[in-house]
Amino acid sequence: MMQDVKINSYQFLILVIFFTVGTSILTVPSALAADAKQDAWIAAIIGTGIGLLVIWLFITIALWFPHLTYIQINEKVFGKWVGKTFSVLFVLMSFLYTSQLLYYRGSYLNIHALPSTPMVVLNILMVGIVVMGVRLGLETIARSAEILIVVFFVLLLILVVFISPEIKFENIQPVFEMGTKKIVQSSLFYFITSSVNAVILLMIFPSFINKMKQVKKSFLIGNLIGGIVIIIITFLSVAVLGPENTARQSYPSYELAKRINVGDFVQRIEGLMAALWIIALYFKTVLYFYASVLGMAQILNLKDYRPLTFPLGMIAVVLSLVVYPNVIYQQNWDSTTGNSLSLSIGLFSPLLLVVVYAIRKKQLKKET
Amino acid sequence: MLKSIGILLIAATILWIEVPPLLEKKLKKELLVFAILLAIGVGISMTLGFGKSIPNPLDLLTFVFKPLNDVISLLLK
Numbered sequence: 159m160m161q162d163v164k165i166n167s168y169q170f171l172i173l174v175i176f177f178t179v180g181t182s183i184l185t186v187p188s189a190l191a192a193d194a195k196q197d198a199w200i201a202a203i204i205g206t207g208i209g210l211l212v213i214w215l216f217i218t219i220a221l222w223f224p225h226l227t228y229i230q231i232n233e234k235v236f237g238k239w240v241g242k243t244f245s246v247l248f249v250l251m252s253f254l255y256t257s258q259l260l261y262y263r264g265s266y267l268n269i270h271a272l273p274s275t276p277m278v279v280l281n282i283l284m285v286g287i288v289v290m291g292v293r294l295g296l297e298t299i300a301r302s303a304e305i306l307i308v309v310f311f312v313l314l315l316i317l318v319v320f321i322s323p324e325i326k327f328e329n330i331q332p333v334f335e336m337g338t339k340k341i342v343q344s345s346l347f348y349f350i351t352s353s354v355n356a357v358i359l360l361m362i363f364p365s366f367i368n369k370m371k372q373v374k375k376s377f378l379i380g381n382l383i384g385g386i387v388i389i390i391i392t393f394l395s396v397a398v399l400g401p402e403n404t405a406r407q408s409y410p411s412y413e414l415a416k417r418i419n420v421g422d423f424v425q426r427i428e429g430l431m432a433a434l435w436i437i438a439l440y441f442k443t444v445l446y447f448y449a450s451v452l453g454m455a456q457i458l459n460l461k462d463y464r465p466l467t468f469p470l471g472m473i474a475v476v477l478s479l480v481v482y483p484n485v486i487y488q489q490n491w492d493s494t495t496g497n498s499l500s501l502s503i504g505l506f507s508p509l510l511l512v513v514v515y516a517i518r519k520k521q522l523k524k525e526t
Numbered sequence: 527m528l529k530s531i532g533i534l535l536i537a538a539t540i541l542w543i544e545v546p547p548l549l550e551k552k553l554k555k556e557l558l559v560f561a562i563l564l565a566i567g568v569g570i571s572m573t574l575g576f577g578k579s580i581p582n583p584l585d586l587l588t589f590v591f592k593p594l595n596d597v598i599s600l601l602l603k
Binding site for chain 1: 536537540543544548553555556557559560563564566567568570571574580582583584587588591594595598599601602
């Protein structure tokens with residue numbers, strides 16, 4: 159029941175784009191501008207470049223075992239118990255990130271759109287559709303992503319075209335003032351959120367994809383397109399709002415949409431633009447949740463993951479209310495422990511896997 | 527009180543949707559995992575509903591990752 163799902167490489171490409179853009183579009187411009195000032199857009203370019211290397215690592219690992227998910231790869235390479243330990247950490251991380259994304263969206267809506275609605279209501283509504291999506295399966299998620307990507311890019315185009323008259327090039331001058339070292343350092347947060355966390359996509363790549371040949375490309379291209387979107391948004395935020403203002407905003411791209419004013423007629427379309435972030439955040443949440451539910455089912459050797467969705471959704475709502483007591487805590491945690499957590503599970507443990515695989519290669523080949 | 531009734535209603539709905547197909551297919555292990563997770567879910571949401579605070583898992587992670595955090599912030603200086 160679990161293995162008969164297949165999506166094609168184009169649908170996977172779209173899921174990767176949504177995953178890369180996801181939270182980054184909201185929070186990354188301010189995180190980059192805090193350190194790299196007016197060179198934030200260069201930092202975004204470098205971050206995308208490093209991110210592509212990380213994605214290449216994931217693809218290499220995945221293509222050694224074309225029919226297994228990440229959980230099963232862990233178990234095969236590390237052996238039963240050590241592998242399960244790594245998998246449990248992986249599942250806990252993706253589940254924690256599910257509830258964090260719920261918090262992101264809840265607090266975003268709470269601050270900007272629905273101030274007197276309690277956050278728990280917003281989170282329950284979101285979890286409702288997330289659980290629904292996961293229960294209907296990966297194919298349904300992929301097909302709805304195929305439809306909504308059009309809406310996403312149309313809205314993005316409107317945003318870019320309408321904001322472009324406001325660009326002031328004085329804001330990004332002097333270019334490269336901060337120096338290479340500072341720029342590379344500040345790109346850390348960005349490539350962690352959009353590329354290192356993409357380790358959870360190894361749950362659907364490549365075992366749930368039907369054509370193996372193009373899929374390698376679509377993972378890289380998806381990450382690249384997502385990266386370009388982030389570069390554009392970062393460039394616009396810095397060029398329109400100025401580096402200090404961008405760093406001070408918690409959602410700079412929303413502030414960007416507020417500035418749209420074409421001939422004193424097209425104004426205040428930020429509510430429409432919010433759809434952009436809700437769509438991207440939704441798919442990122444669904445992918446995290448799918449990875450954690452499917453991962454848990456595979457660790458416990460269950461035949462079907464669907465029974466776990468409702469209880470885990472319930473726990474996710476509670477966690478989303480608990481994980482961040484306030485926004486200060488959130489920003490502090492994201493820039494310190496969040497990085498360490500993602501790096502250890504998304505980068506160090508795959509690297510360890512590569513080393514162990516290199517040592518045990520012959521033995522593993524004999525078994526299969 | 528209202529909150530806890532609401533939580534119990536949600537839990538009852540979940541049970542009503544999920545349990546009959548599991549019993550029909552005789553998936554005992556799935557049923558066990560489902561029951562444990564649902565119990566945890568109801569438990570922590572009840573605790574939160576009565577206004578008690580739940581320990582934050584992120585604080586534990588901060589404690590665990592403290593050395594790595596220090597290394598990263600050293601590298602970034």
